[in-house]
Amino acid sequence: MSRIIRIAAAQMGPTQRTDSRADTLARLITLLEQSAQQGAELVVFPELALTTFFPRWLLEGQELEDYFEQSMPNPNVQPLFDRARELGVSFYLGYAELTPEGQRFNTSVLVGPQGQIMGKYRKIHLPGSVEPRPGAVYQQLEKRYFEYGDMGFPVIHSGPALKDAIIGMLICNDRRWPEAWRCLALQGMELLCVGYNSAAYDPNGGDTESAALRTFHAQLVAQSNSYMNACWSVAVAKAGDEDGSGLIGGSCIVDPDGQIVAEAATLGDEVVAADCDMDQCFQGKSKMFNFEAHRRPQWYGPITEQVGAIIRK
Amino acid sequence: MSRIIRIAAAQMGPTQRTDSRADTLARLITLLEQSAQQGAELVVFPELALTTFFPRWLLEGQELEDYFEQSMPNPNVQPLFDRARELGVSFYLGYAELTPEGQRFNTSVLVGPQGQIMGKYRKIHLPGSVEPRPGAVYQQLEKRYFEYGDMGFPVIHSGPALKDAIIGMLICNDRRWPEAWRCLALQGMELLCVGYNSAAYDPNGGDTESAALRTFHAQLVAQSNSYMNACWSVAVAKAGDEDGSGLIGGSCIVDPDGQIVAEAATLGDEVVAADCDMDQCFQGKSKMFNFEAHRRPQWYGPITEQVGAIIRK
Numbered sequence: 001m002s003r004i005i006r007i008a009a010a011q012m013g014p015t016q017r018t019d020s021r022a023d024t025l026a027r028l029i030t031l032l033e034q035s036a037q038q039g040a041e042l043v044v045f046p047e048l049a050l051t052t053f054f055p056r057w058l059l060e061g062q063e064l065e066d067y068f069e070q071s072m073p074n075p076n077v078q079p080l081f082d083r084a085r086e087l088g089v090s091f092y093l094g095y096a097e098l099t100p101e102g103q104r105f106n107t108s109v110l111v112g113p114q115g116q117i118m119g120k121y122r123k124i125h126l127p128g129s130v131e132p133r134p135g136a137v138y139q140q141l142e143k144r145y146f147e148y149g150d151m152g153f154p155v156i157h158s159g160p161a162l163k164d165a166i167i168g169m170l171i172c173n174d175r176r177w178p179e180a181w182r183c184l185a186l187q188g189m190e191l192l193c194v195g196y197n198s199a200a201y202d203p204n205g206g207d208t209e210s211a212a213l214r215t216f217h218a219q220l221v222a223q224s225n226s227y228m229n230a231c232w233s234v235a236v237a238k239a240g241d242e243d244g245s246g247l248i249g250g251s252c253i254v255d256p257d258g259q260i261v262a263e264a265a266t267l268g269d270e271v272v273a274a275d276c277d278m279d280q281c282f283q284g285k286s287k288m289f290n291f292e293a294h295r296r297p298q299w300y301g302p303i304t305e306q307v308g309a310i311i312r313k
Numbered sequence: 314m315s316r317i318i319r320i321a322a323a324q325m326g327p328t329q330r331t332d333s334r335a336d337t338l339a340r341l342i343t344l345l346e347q348s349a350q351q352g353a354e355l356v357v358f359p360e361l362a363l364t365t366f367f368p369r370w371l372l373e374g375q376e377l378e379d380y381f382e383q384s385m386p387n388p389n390v391q392p393l394f395d396r397a398r399e400l401g402v403s404f405y406l407g408y409a410e411l412t413p414e415g416q417r418f419n420t421s422v423l424v425g426p427q428g429q430i431m432g433k434y435r436k437i438h439l440p441g442s443v444e445p446r447p448g449a450v451y452q453q454l455e456k457r458y459f460e461y462g463d464m465g466f467p468v469i470h471s472g473p474a475l476k477d478a479i480i481g482m483l484i485c486n487d488r489r490w491p492e493a494w495r496c497l498a499l500q501g502m503e504l505l506c507v508g509y510n511s512a513a514y515d516p517n518g519g520d521t522e523s524a525a526l527r528t529f530h531a532q533l534v535a536q537s538n539s540y541m542n543a544c545w546s547v548a549v550a551k552a553g554d555e556d557g558s559g560l561i562g563g564s565c566i567v568d569p570d571g572q573i574v575a576e577a578a579t580l581g582d583e584v585v586a587a588d589c590d591m592d593q594c595f596q597g598k599s600k601m602f603n604f605e606a607h608r609r610p611q612w613y614g615p616i617t618e619q620v621g622a623i624i625r626k
Binding site: 153157166176185206213216223225228292296297301303311 | 437438439440461462465466470479486489490491492495496498499500501515519521526529530533534536537538540541570571572596598600601602603604605606607608609610612613614615616617618619620621622623624625626
């Protein structure tokens with residue numbers, strides 16, 4: 001059986017705070033249709049794809065509530081699910097989740113070609129802070145608005161829907177943490193989908209990180225972690241200027257050698273697609289990164305035994 | 314106190330099986346002197362710098378014995394230690410170690426400016442195989458000739474010798490394993506030194522890996538792991554054609570943003586140097602990669618609990 005999946009990275013341009021839900025959903029459906037026209041079987045959308053990146057503001061009340069989805073799908077997003085099912089296309093979608101119990105997560109789902117939810121992931125590596133940084137024009141308040149993901153790093157056995165690919169999901173900052181990729185690869189992951197909203201400046205308040213440097217970082221971690229885990233990755237941005245706050249683009253599809261095979265050229269709504277052969281993972285998984293043959297976990301204890309760096313003089 | 318260390322990557326060209334120990338040591342001393350002329354306080358030499366990369370052959374008897382050092386320093390290498398002390402230069406040196414108890418390791422030492430051994434590391438991620446691959450012209454028999462390193466991943470608190478830098482060492486294939494970097498970074502590592510001998514073709518017998526691709530991989534893992542651990546790295550090759558078997562070059566010095574600041578241009582003996590400010594690690598260690606604030610080790614269990622990938626359908 002051929003295990004080539006044609007995958008589209010559906011980058012989104014900016015979504016402003018005043019943009020309507022309906023307009024944003026219409027953009028997603030357009031991107032989905034463009035992807036299908038390019039033959040895509042799987043479309044990867046960004047993190048928090050349904051709204052602006054609201055953690056940049058200190059919010060409360062109804063505006064904050066309106067950024068969260070109380071179920072998935074729900075009437076606001078049903079047209080996207082319906083159109084994808086008509087086209088027989090699977091998709092990754094990031095959104096803000098409010099559970100029936102009142103928990104809030106930064107979440108993604110993988111939706112299969114019949115509209116079924118094949119898997120869910122809740123972001124574990126929340127960046128930013130709980131309290132706003134005094135004097136900052138833009139905040140990074142993910143630790144305020146979301147709980148840490150509580151599902152670990154599950155993989156999805158896609159079965160016939162997607163050529164039996166073993167698929168992992170991460171969200172934005174997670175992709176900078178090699179532990180996250182490794183936990184997925186230790187379950188045989190062949191394809192990693194990750195959406196992001198990454199500031200085009202230092203979101204922690206420094207002045208040493210340019211948009212070019214931060215785009216380099218975003219691609220570097222996708223490339224190297226794909227290589228070191230012998231998997232494909234599809235990393236997709238929400239990009240451009242959201243209410244004065246810049247987001248990098250650089251959405252890309254990366255092969256198991258860490259090479260970029262398709263890359264967005266703009267900071268707007270843009271689809272790039274590539275044929276991704278899951279069997280290309282075999283070289284790395286059986287040789288250089290044959291974990292069974294070469295890993296030495298008896299020496300990796302500090303990775304799970306401690307949180308921060310411990311400096312013993 | 315300024316924490317800028319001027320560091321040289323002292324790449325070596327090939328060392329043939331028939332080259333004399335004295336000739337090879339003379340080359341190392343020349344590279345040391347060239348590094349000192351460029352102002353280097355620390356010189357990083359390759360893995361197994363004193364000999365050819367002998368694990369490519371199935372060997373026994375006296376030739377094999379002669380590749381190992383029974384102490385460090387020893388009369389064969391004393392002139393290098395003496396010259397370094399005269400110049401006040403520290404260095405990283407890789408060599409094959411035979412202990413008094415008869416254990417064999419692929420080892421590196423960090424030698425301080427007074428010739429003192431400041432730290433030792435024994436390679437943990439041995440690549441290759443115990444038994445020769447039938448029909449292969451060149452083998453990769455590190456698992457035959459060496460035991461797995463038994464010292465874990467110790468860091469060196471360099472004190473006044475090297476601006477109080479916290480230094481880690483890895484050897485060759487170790488650098489492709491993010492666990493190794495992380496165990497060092499969890500001890501505050503600011504500078505990683507790693508020597509390598511990496512084949513310019515697939516050492517596992519495939520035909521899909523070119524010298525260019527393998528050089529890309531070598532630099533990719535140095536860059537990304539420097540970034541993800543907010544540390545400098547100095548990765549140094551033995552390069553070129555050793556008795557018909559090609560080795561990649563690509564020696565480089567990488568800053569904590571993952572950017573290459575100096576890079577070898579040849580496959581021969583070549584020194585490149587750069588000023589490496591240890592305080593540049595602070596941005597990453599205190600913000601994006603503030604481990605205490607952002608790591609979630611309760612979800613990293615598989616990294617230490619299992620060796621190979623486990624595929625649960």
